[in-house]
Amino acid sequence: MITALVEIDVERGRINEAAQKLVDIDGVAEVWSVTGDHDLVALLKLREYDQLSEVVTNHIASLPEVVRTKTMLAFKVYSKQELEEAWNIGVD
Amino acid sequence: MITALVEIDVERGRINEAAQKLVDIDGVAEVWSVTGDHDLVALLKLREYDQLSEVVTNHIASLPEVVRTKTMLAFKVYSKQELEEAWNIGVD
Amino acid sequence: MITALVEIDVERGRINEAAQKLVDIDGVAEVWSVTGDHDLVALLKLREYDQLSEVVTNHIASLPEVVRTKTMLAFKVYSKQELEEAWNIGVD
Amino acid sequence: MITALVEIDVERGRINEAAQKLVDIDGVAEVWSVTGDHDLVALLKLREYDQLSEVVTNHIASLPEVVRTKTMLAFKVYSKQELEEAWNIGVD
Amino acid sequence: MITALVEIDVERGRINEAAQKLVDIDGVAEVWSVTGDHDLVALLKLREYDQLSEVVTNHIASLPEVVRTKTMLAFKVYSKQELEEAWNIGVD
Amino acid sequence: MITALVEIDVERGRINEAAQKLVDIDGVAEVWSVTGDHDLVALLKLREYDQLSEVVTNHIASLPEVVRTKTMLAFKVYSKQELEEAWNIGVD
Amino acid sequence: MITALVEIDVERGRINEAAQKLVDIDGVAEVWSVTGDHDLVALLKLREYDQLSEVVTNHIASLPEVVRTKTMLAFKVYSKQELEEAWNIGVD
Amino acid sequence: MITALVEIDVERGRINEAAQKLVDIDGVAEVWSVTGDHDLVALLKLREYDQLSEVVTNHIASLPEVVRTKTMLAFKVYSKQELEEAWNIGVD
Amino acid sequence: MITALVEIDVERGRINEAAQKLVDIDGVAEVWSVTGDHDLVALLKLREYDQLSEVVTNHIASLPEVVRTKTMLAFKVYSKQELEEAWNIGVD
């Protein structure tokens, strides 16, 4: 399972709209409006490394509401045992 | 459910050690070593807003390996329906 | 009581206009024009955590004069006893 | 009434200690532990402009736990009418 | 006497124009074109704290040539004795 | 007359001490403790360009309390007529 | 052999297009879409120092999709022996 | 093939030493001393995504000469056909 | 002899054009396209301090291709003896 965080800046006044579209993209587990420098953060959970380019470049970055994206990839996931399966249910 | 991301800078050479301690803290759902400016990111899932100060200030920020923390709080979580329960299982 | 600070950048020449609209938003306790990098800072005092998204995303960030917002949320409020009630009067 | 916000970075693991000392300083209305780049923010409400140097330089910046301070001063306070008196009660 | 420095970014090619308008504003003692990140810096010497908002927000920031302003306020002025009167002559 | 602004970061808790020493340096007209990113700003008024290196490098930057300096030089001074003489009195 | 890395920001939604054009430029060995602050990074391997200006300024920076470039030049290449020839095959 | 760039800051005066140790790490294809903000950049070519944490966290970041690392991961590699095999020879 | 470096950002795709115009300005000794954050750097060698404003503000900053300039002024030039005359020939 590949985990990534995508920090997203959105066109003024279009945060809710963008968030709804993002959460419908395959591989996007959750989307949050957040404190701090960016408007939204998307949590990705992907089966294949090669899906990253497809999800980030071809889906997220090309949404008309999205101005800029900055991706953080997890090298390693240190997670509590039970959470592991939770993600498998979520993303099937 | 309160969701937060804590970006964490760690003492040189102590990333694995810090990650193990972090993942054992109540309220910490996952910890990742990541690309980009920081060493680790912790994903928090808390029942009460008041737990934040306890988890971030009294537990995470006071670990000897931790040099600096920067917290992003989610105003709103836009999530796929099935994921919602997954978190409930994971954090009970 | 949830406390937050929202740093706000405004369209050129429209600081007073924006400040007046901001102070009329429910949950906004005070608005200041400030020294430093931003034009205005709004102090929020809210009863419910869920009001945050409503006030910040749907009200403040969608004002036509507002270019960018950056929110700081208080984990914990360390305040002098008598101030506590003062806020209650103010926000009722 | 002079209003100011002081962003404060604190020695590792000493946030609570610093917050308690800060809130006891005359002129400090509230202290928050916050999300984002800094550890604490102090809200100052002062009667005289000249008190600023005394409170910020001689009290806040000289606390042993305090590493760095960055002050934002309010040019103008746009506040809801009833809040005005609240501050007067609080700071007398 | 309130002292402030306002760092000013100006529309391309309009530095001289902006500088002349700025120096004619009451309360502006000097204007310099400078090395470094900004185009101009204005030195303000004001009798009343409340003049700040008027001079910075309503006069400087609303000049059509001005793109962005960043104000630094002096808490305390440590000045050589004889300079003190000099400013009084200058600003009467 | 050469005009320069020197932004100065000072050792923790030694702002007043540093300010007093700075204001006694020939060529330093005023020193302010300020809001924003730095502790102090010194305003220099010099007769000769060559004095700059002497004042900034050999005097200001070598004070034990001074951690870092950043100098802004004025290309051109646009000033109100009467102020010009005021500086001459001050710096003779 | 001169080695350089060019960090490239691209017009919104045109990452793939830009990457294809970049990889066809003589001297460009590889192009990656990347995590972090930029959209693409191009790895250059050139025979002559003078080719740099041609490749970076006249080819890469002038592509219509390219918004900004930032070049890092290698002073010295410390490489595993066998890789050395690999580049020679690749760039002939 | 997973491609990554690791920007590395090194202890003063120990650049050559660090570069030699880095180039001997399995998975590190090349190391360059570079212009710009960092001392060295290492180019990684790995067969498995899971090797990343091992190479970056356990090998590169734990070298005594290394002060800080910042990793950029390639989502997608757009490369000239013949280069593809070159890397395979190099890393076998 | 006054020495200054002007870092220059240029309209997209117009680097060569801008460089040619810059090098023809009196007082500009050399112009380089450079690695790093800016497009061009101009090296100025001037006889009089007062020429600075003329060259930087009235000539360089007002070129239509120039988007932003940032000037660094030399307090003191430590140079190898023989170079001193070289500049005199160059700029006569």
Next chain:
Amino acid sequence: MITALVEIDVERGRINEAAQKLVDIDGVAEVWSVTGDHDLVALLKLREYDQLSEVVTNHIASLPEVVRTKTMLAFKVYSKQELEEAWNIGVD
């Protein structure tokens, strides 16, 4: 002829000392103490690209007074004709 600018941060109070040592290094044409973020800038004029690593890494960066260096390399030098020979005299 390879041209480079090296921005140099120096130990507190040791600017003159560092500048003298720097100017004696072969390939260093001039050294300036400067306004802005750094203490010194060295102008390099080198015959061979390969000298860069030797001069920057092995000489400049290893001086005990030098804390940090940041190098900008010129892709292309657009210079007035007569200056070209001047450099040749200076560096022989």
